[in-house]
Each structure stands twice: as C-alpha cells, then as structure tokens.
Amino acid sequence: xxxxxxxxxxxxxxxxxxxxxxxxxxxxxxxxxxxxxxxxxxxxxxxxxxxxxxxxxxxxxxxxxxxxxxxxxxxxxxxxxxxxxxxxxxxxxxxxxxxxxxxxxxxxxxxxxxxxxxxxxxxxxxxxxxxxxxxxxxxxxxxxxxxxxxxxxxxxxxxxxxxxxxxxxxxxxxxxxxxxxxxxxxxxxxxxxxxxxxxxxxxxxxxxxxxxxxxxxxxxxxxxxxxxxxxxxxxxxxxxxxxxxxxxxxxxxxxxxxxxxxxxxxxxxxxxxxxxxxxxxxxxxxxxxxxxxxxxxxxxxxxxxxxxxxxxxxxxxxxxxxxxxxxxxxxxxxxxxxx
Ligand SMILES: Cc1ncc(COP(=O)(O)O)c(C=O)c1O
Numbered sequence: 613x614x615x616x617x618x619x620x621x622x623x624x625x626x627x628x629x630x631x632x633x634x635x636x637x638x639x640x641x642x643x644x645x646x647x648x649x650x651x652x653x654x655x656x657x658x659x660x661x662x663x664x665x666x667x668x669x670x671x672x673x674x675x676x677x678x679x680x681x682x683x684x685x686x687x688x689x690x691x692x693x694x695x696x697x698x699x700x701x702x703x704x705x706x707x708x709x710x711x712x713x714x715x716x717x718x719x720x721x722x723x724x725x726x727x728x729x730x731x732x733x734x735x736x737x738x739x740x741x742x743x744x745x746x747x748x749x750x751x752x753x754x755x756x757x758x759x760x761x762x763x764x765x766x767x768x769x770x771x772x773x774x775x776x777x778x779x780x781x782x783x784x785x786x787x788x789x790x791x792x793x794x795x796x797x798x799x800x801x802x803x804x805x806x807x808x809x810x811x812x813x814x815x816x817x818x819x820x821x822x823x824x825x826x827x828x829x830x831x832x833x834x835x836x837x838x839x840x841x842x843x844x845x846x847x848x849x850x851x852x853x854x855x856x857x858x859x860x861x862x863x864x865x866x867x868x869x870x871x872x873x874x875x876x877x878x879x880x881x882x883x884x885x886x887x888x889x890x891x892x893x894x895x896x897x898x899x900x901x902x903x904x905x906x907x908x909x910x911x912x913x914x915x916x917x918x919x920x921x922x923x924x925x926x927x928x929x930x931x932x933x934x935x936x937x938x939x940x941x942x943x944x945x946x947x948x949x950x951x
Contacts, residue, residue, distance in 0.1 A: 620654045646673025666816075669892035670852045671934045678891040681930035682923070691921045704925035711932060712858075712883060714900035718909065719920040723847040723886030724760025726897035729914060730810065730882050731764065733899065734841045735784070736908040738807030742839055748805040752840075754790040758817035759810065759845055771817070790815055791823035793830040800838040808841040808882070809834075813859035816848045828860055832878045841905065844880040847897065851888035851932070857940040858883070881905060891931035896924040 624642040641659075645652040649672060651659045664670055671678060685700070692698045705717045718733075720726050731751060738744040753759075753768045766774050767781035775781065786806070788795040800806055813828055815821040828844075835842040849859035860878040882905065886897035895918075918924070 624654065648672040648675075664853075664888075665892050666887065667848045667851075667853045668887035668890075670888035671891040671931055673892070675891050675931075675934055677934055678893055678927060678930045681926050682893050685923050685926035688922075690923045691918065693917055694915055694920060698920075698922040698925070700922035700925035700929075701920045704929045707929055708898065708932060709900065711936065712885075712900050713879065714883065715902040716900070716906035718899045718906065718914070719924065720897045720899070720916055721895040721918050721924070722760070723845075723884070723897050724762045724765055725916065725919075726847060726884040726886050726899050727759045727765055727810070727845060728762055729899045730808075730843050730845075730884050732914055733901065733905060733909060734808035734810075734843060734882060736913075737841060737905050738805070740908050741904070742807060744805045744807060749807045750784055750786050750803055750805050751843075752786050752788055752796065752799055752806055752809045754811055754815070755787055756790060756815055756818035756821070757810075757812065758815070759812075759847075790818065790821065791827045793827060793834065796831060797834055800834055800840055806838070806840050808843045810843040810845060812845050812849065814849050814854065828878050832880075835881070841881040843882040843884065845884045847884055847886035850883075850885050852935050852938070852940050853888065857935065888935075889931060890924065890927045891934065893931070894924060894927045896928045898928075 621640065621642045625640055642654045643651050643659075644654045646661065646669070649660055651661045651673065653659070661669070661673065689698065689700075701719070705719075708717050709715060718729055720729055734751060735749045738749040739746060751768075755770045757769065758771075759765045759768075761774075763778060764782040766778055767783075768785035768787070769775050770787065786799055786803070788799055790811075796809065800809075809831055811828070811831060814823070832842055834840075844858075844860055846858050846860070851857065853859070860880065881901060883900040884897070885900070886895075889898060890896040
C-alpha cells in the first residue's frame with residue numbers, strides 16, 4: 613500500500629489534533645511567517661492574507677514600528693498589575709481618548725472582555741443614573757449578533773451551536789432583527805428598563821451584513837430619545853478595517869468629498885475596540901465613554917491582572933499611531949495606504 617510522505621504541515625496538524633482541544637476547524641494550512649499583507653506556510657508557500665486574523669492585523673503582519681515598540685517595552689517593563697501605576701498607561705489613555713473623542717478609557721485584553729465591560733458599565737449606569745429598578749436592566753441586541761464567547765455573551769447569541777449545553781444562560785437581553793429601526797423603536801418604547809443597545813455597525817459572523825445607511829444613525833437618534841446608551845462593538849469593524857477609522861464614520865468615499873460635505877460621524881455612548889488595537893501583536897481591548905458613564909465603575913468593581921499593563925499601552929499606542937499616520941481620523945474616510 614502506498615503511504616503518503618508526511619510533510620511538515622502534516623506534522624503540525626497531527627500535533628494539534630492529538631494534543632489540543634477541538635474548538636476550531638481551521639483550513640489545513642500551517643503558517644510560519646508574516647509580513648505586511650503576506651503570510652508564508654511552513655513549506656515556504658506565500659499567501660495574501662485577506663482575513664487579517666479576523667481584523668486584528670489591519671496594520672499588516674509584524675508592522676516594524678509596532679514590533680519595535682513591543683521589543684523596547686518587553687525589555688523594560690511588562691506587567692506591574694494594577695496594584696501600582698505604570699508610566700505607560702496614563703499617556704496611552706490620554707492619546708486614545710483624544711483620538712477617538714471620549715473622556716475615559718477602561719483597558720482590557722480580549723474583545724469579549726471589552727463587551728463584558730460595556731455590559732457591566734451600562735447596567736450600572738442604568739441603575740445609578742437612569743433609575744432602573746435593581747436587577748431589571750435590559751440590553752437590546754440583534755439577531756445573528758457576534759460579540760464573543762463568554763457565558764454571558766453566548767447567552768444572547770441566536771446561534772444554537774454557540775450556546776447549546778452551556779446553560780443556564782444570563783438574563784437581561786432583548787432581541788430585535790438587525791437593521792430594523794421600527795423594531796428598535798417599538799422595543800425602546802415598550803420597556804423603560806432598557807439601558808443599552810449593543811450593536812455591530814456591520815455584522816461579522818452573520819455573513820458580513822451591512823445595514824441600510826440609516827440604521828446606525830437612526831439607532832443613535834432613538835437611543836438619545838429614550839435615554840438608552842448606544843454601544844457600538846467595533847472590535848472587528850474598527851481601526852481601519854472598513855476603510856475608515858470606525859465603521860460608524862461617514863459615508864463619503866474620498867477626501868475631497870469629506871471636505872465638501874463633513875462625514876456623518878455617529879458618536880456612540882460606549883465604543884468597544886479590540887483586535888487591531890494592538891496590530892495583532894498582543895491582546896488589547898478597550899472601552900471608551902465619557903466620565904458621566906464611566907464613573908459608575910469604582911475601585912474593585914471591574915478589572916483584570918493584565919488590563920492596562922505597560923506592554924499593552926506601548927503596543928496599542930504605536931498601533932494607533934500607525935493608523936493615524938495613514939490619515940485615519942474619526943471624522944473622515946481616507947484611502948487605504950499600506951506600508
Ligand atoms: C464584533 C466582535 N465582537 C467581539 C469579538 C470577540 O473578540 P475576542 O475574540 O478577542 O474575544 C469578536 C471576535 O471575533 C467580534 O468580531
């Protein structure tokens with residue numbers, strides 16, 4: 613019988629299959645190197661990376677400036693815990709809040725942690741500021757959403773594969789169809805205990821579903837009308853992925869148009885970022901909002917050992933500087949200029 617010669621790819625596939633959890637079903641390609649838009653597998657075959665690690669490497673693989681910042685910080689100070697201050701976090705917070713136009717940042721690691729953070733902040737805002745009776749807060753979410761994999765987040769997924777046999781699920785979420793402003797209006801009207809509307813500006817796992825152009829601006833108006841926080845999850849769509857800094861930036865398609873007709877930048881109350889916030893080098897996520905909302909979180913009520921560590925701060929600052937250097941601002945679309 614003919615035996616297939618084991619390639620180096622087969623070796624790595626076999627290792628993962630034998631020793632790893634079977635929580636993913638990747639294509640049988642074993643990657644070993646990345647630079648800019650290119651990847652190489654262990655046999656030296658070159659690929660264009662259109663996936664960009666699910667939008668985490670919008671700056672390109674191993675961007676030299678980000679890697680340099682990472683190396684420098686890694687040799688200086690990596691983690692202090694938040695029992696102390698570090699000399700990177702404050703400057704990062706100042707930079708990121710100014711760049712995106714919010715007053716405060718809460719720094720976490722993974723995207724799912726960012727979403728969890730936004731849920732906690734908006735619930736607490738609901739109880740302390742909106743006057744919602746304790747344990748009655750509801751957050752409106754969309755059918756076919758994807759916001760991560762924690763037990764609370766999968767509780768409001770509508771994908772049976774994601775949530776089956778992981779119950780009991782977390783309460784407090786109300787579903788509407790995506791891209792349906794009438795449903796949002798009716799839902800907000802019918803329940804005074806709604807504290808937030810959590811939405812992806814373009815749905816990712818749903819099959820890259822772009823809503824009608826009035827959906828997010830209409831949602832902004834409805835949320836303001838009903839005193840509900842608009843929470844945009846830009847973990848996947850943000851930081852240059854859709855051709856603008858954020859997917860909620862305006863609709864114009866060239867710089868001239870931006871100058872002629874200022875883009876319709878829609879400002880959420882809470883903005884969640886992750887993935888490309890570090891250029892794919894390190895897990896960094898962040899939740900941005902103004903003090904009136906963020907200040908409901910007091911010491912001991914939220915955090916993470918790695919959240920806001922100096923490595924994350926150094927890397928995220930550089931990753932955003934790269935994006936900013938390409939001309940991305942919160943208010944206008946620019947053309948993509950890779951390095
Ligand atoms: C829109 C959106 N939100 C949240 C997440 C979760 O991010 P993470 O995988 O870093 O936890 C993802 C990941 O794909 C995402 O696309």
